[in-house]
Amino acid sequence: MSALRTTGLRAATGVAASALALAAFAVAPASAADTTQASVQGQSQQTAAKTQQAKKQRVFKVRTEKQLRMAVRKANKTSGKDRIVLLRSIKFATGKNSKGGAGRGDLDVRGSLVVMGRGKSINAKGVDRVFDVRTGSRLVIKRLRLRNGAPAETESGGLIRSRGDVQVRKSSLLESTVTGAGASGGAVMNDGGMLRIVESRVRRNSSERAGGGIEASGGTTVIARSRLTGNTTGAVPGNGGALHLTGTGSVKVKGSLVANNTAGAEGGGLWNSATGDFTVERTTIRDNTAAGAEADQGGGGLYNDGGVLTVRASNIETNSATGAAGSGGGVLNNLGTLALSTTEVQGNSAPRAGGGIEANGGTTTVVASTIEGNSTGAAPGNGGGLHLTGAGKVTVDTTKVLANTAVEGGGLWNAAAGTMTITGSTISGNTASGAAADQGGGGVYSDGTTSITSTTIDANKATGAAGSGGGALNNLGSLAISGSAITNNAANRAGGGIEANVGSTKVMLTTLQGNNAGTAPGNGGGLHLTGAGKVEVGQSKVHDNTAVEGGGLWNSATGTMTVTDTHLRGNVATGAAADQGGGAIYDDGGALTVSGSTIENNKATGAAGSGGGVLSLGGTLELNGTNLNGNSAPRAGGAIEVNAGTADLADVNAVDNATGAAPGNGGALHITGAGTVTWANGRIAGNSATNEGGGLWNSATGTLTATGITFEANTAPEGPDAYNDGGVMTVNGAVILPGSGI
Incomplete structure (x- = not known):
């Protein structure tokens, strides 16, 4: 082994012969190991074994395809780790898809082989794939470009097929394709083995079935600091434009770029199986497309088909689901477990739902992330940022949901059978464009059970003709909001801050401030209840909201609303009619109970607006232990307007309330029509x-x-303390005759 052996060359002499031999295909012994064996005596059996193994390692320097094939054949016959060094780029020229091990067609690797490309390329020229790595074998590729692989129809792995251990480092896998039914892995097929791709490119490859760039069928696959770009799949089933995992395997994509890939159906970028474990970390997933037409297809960036998908510290941006009912422009979690943290989901889109993220059942957790600028189409167009379909569970924690758009649920959308928990988050600047009265929910739309805690819902909009719930819309479901701020939201129809359409809505320890209900008809600036629902507002602040009726809160004709220990201040109702107003609260005939609260400095400002603090229209009103201070109305009922219906007041104080001049009656309380009011104990x-x-x-x-009323310093031209226009009136035991006052 001390001299070089040459193949396919005529022997030469002198310096010229030596140079020619070095340039040709050569085998060189591992000199360090030989020196050790020759010079060291009496070494241990372990050292001797290592040295003997090293003697089997060889270096093959190749210029031609023939030399490359010969080198692989020789390497396959040894048990050592052999190396091939490319001195020139190589193109395949033998017959297409020929058989014969390493001699013809692809190069079968049956041992341990390192191929050093030194920036050169192997161009398969459509003859076959380049490498076929057998079970138990190992292939390492360094600084090598592989391109134009095309194995026989229906075979997988356009450049590399492996059941063994493959490492691709600082290399490129380019422009290869697999065709025919079931063909997967346009560049690489990892068939149950170990695949590592590091600091490499996988670009412009295609497959018929799945894995336009890489197919992992079980096994372990690691992609690190690499670029997967421009890869495509066909349409049957057409999954995983860049990478697809089949079966029970493990995939990790770290510090990489997955961009401009296309899948015929699902997972334009990456696709995880029902039993797969898939992790994406510090990776950008950008401009990928999934074209599946069904509601459970899409996932422009990532698709999780029931397995475990973990995404950390990554960017998922400007991906698209383009099929007729495609969902999940950025990510689609289909009945699986998705954990997404410290990640930005931005600018993604889908026609049906889940512009950013679609959760179809399963469990989806989003933590310390940003969901921004995502959008849905109009079919039906729900959940611009995130949409939940079916009986799934979604948790959104310490996350920003910003400037997303949809028909319903500009930011987030929860299904009728779903459970959504939102904690410590910011939901701001989102828009819902739905035109119907039960559409909207600029920030959050819920058909199911939704809990919102320690969250800010700010500056969201329902912009449709009758859109409702600028901040949140609870549609027949259960909504609980605690320790949160619902501020500066707007809706065209009703519920500038919150729209409750039937269902159960509970607002505790929360601020409703600066919300606006529009003018069509414009009810419930802070909160509006439609239909036979139940609303509880407790220990909260309702400040500076605006509507036509019920600047702060609005209760329906069949609704039940309870307000406890709440401060209602600075709310405005602009309605011009005599039965409009209710600066702080409007009750449209339902059951309204207010206790332990303060209602101050609210206004009805319309030409004949009534009830600066509260307007009860034919309903049942109960006020207990409550103060009404500094409220005003142009027409009547500076503090309270009771238009028909009944009102029972106990321990209620009314101070410094006022009416205007149209006609200007009842500074504290005014009864219109056949209303019945009982006021027991209080200061007026x-x-x-x-x-x-x-x-x-x-x-x-x-x-x-x-009864039990203390009057102090009230003023009016007629009846400073009380006036009876003809009905039945008794004040502190004294009957007030019709047409008179006290």
């Missing part, structure tokens, strides 16, 4: 009416009974 002080009843005013058909 400093209220004023421009015309009649600075404190209390009773209609010609109304009934008002007041």
Whole structure:
């Protein structure tokens, strides 16, 4: 082994012969090992064994395809780790798809082989794939470009097929294809083995079935600091444009770029199986497309088909699901487990739902991430940022949901059978464009069970003609909001902050501020209840909201609303009619209970607006232990307007409330029509009416009974403390005759 052996060359002499021999295919012994064996005596059996193994390692320097094939054949006959060094780029020229091991067609690797490309290439020229690595074998590729592989129809692995251990380092796998039914892995097929691709490119490869760039059928696959770009799949089934995992395997993609890949159906970038374990870390997934037409297809960037998908510290941006009902422009979790953390999901789109993320059942957790600028189409167009279909579970924690758009649920959308928990997050600047009264939910739309805690829902919009719930819309479901801020949201129809369409809505320890309900009809600036639902507002602040009716809160004709220990301040109702107003609260005939609360400095500002604090229209009103201070209305009922219906007040104080001049009656309380009011115990002080009843005013058909009331410094031209326009009125045991006051 001390001299070089040459193949396919005529022997030469002198310096010229030596140079020619070095340039040709050569086998060189491992000199360090030989020196050790020759010079060291009496070494241990272990050292001798290592040295003997090293003697079997050889280096093959090749220029031609023939030399390359001969080198692989020789390497296959040894048990050592052999190396091939490319001195020139090589092109295959033998007959297409020929058989014969390493001699013809692809190069069968049956041992341990390292191929050093030194920036050169092996161009298969459509003859076959380049390498076929057998079970138990190992192939390492360094600084090598492989391109134009095309094995026989229906075979997988356009450049490399492996059942062994393959490492690709600082190399490129380019422009190869596999065709025919079931053909997968346009560049690489990892068939149950170990695949590592590091600091490499996998580009412009294609497959018929799946894995336009890489197919992993079980086994372990690691992609690190690499670029998977421009790979494509066909349409049957057409999954995993860049990489596809089949079966029970493990895939890790770290520090990489997955961009501009296309899948015929699912997972434009990456696709995980039902039993797969797939991790994406510090990776950008960008501009990938999935064209599947069904509602459970899509996943422009990533698709998880029931397995475990973990995404950390990554960017998922400007991906698309383009099929007719395609969902999950960025990510689609189909009945699996998705854990996404410290990741940005930005600018993705889908026609049906889940512009950023679609969760079809399963469990989806989003933590410390940003979901921004994603959008859905109009079919039906739900969940611009995230959409849950079916009986799944979604958790959104310490996450920003910003500037997403949809028909319903501009930010987030929860299904009727779903459970969504939102904690410590910011939901801001999202838009829902749905035109119907049960559409909207600019920030959050819920058909199911949704819990929102310690979250800010700010500056979201429902922009459709009758869109409702600028901040959140609870549609027939259960919504619980606690310790949160619902601020500066807007809707065209109702519920500038929150729309509750039937169902159960509970708002605790929360601020509703600066929300606007629009004008069509424009009800419930802070919160609006439609239908026979139930609303509880407790220990909260309802400040500076605006609507036509119910600047702060609005209760429906068949609804039940309870307000406890809440501060309602600075809310405005702009309705111009006599039965409009209710600056703080409007009750449209339902059951309204307010206890332990403060209602102050609210206004009804319309031409004949009534009930600066509260307007009850034919409903059942109960006020307990509550203070109404500094509220005002142009027409009547500076603090409270009772238009028909009944009202029971206990331990209620009304101070410094006022009416305007149209006609200006009932500074503290005004009864319109056949209403019945009982007021037991309280202080009525400093209220004023421009015309009649600075404190209390009773209609010609109304009934008002007041007991235990202290009157102080109320003012009006007629009846500074109380005025009876013809009905039945008793104040502190004294009957007030029709047409008179006190």
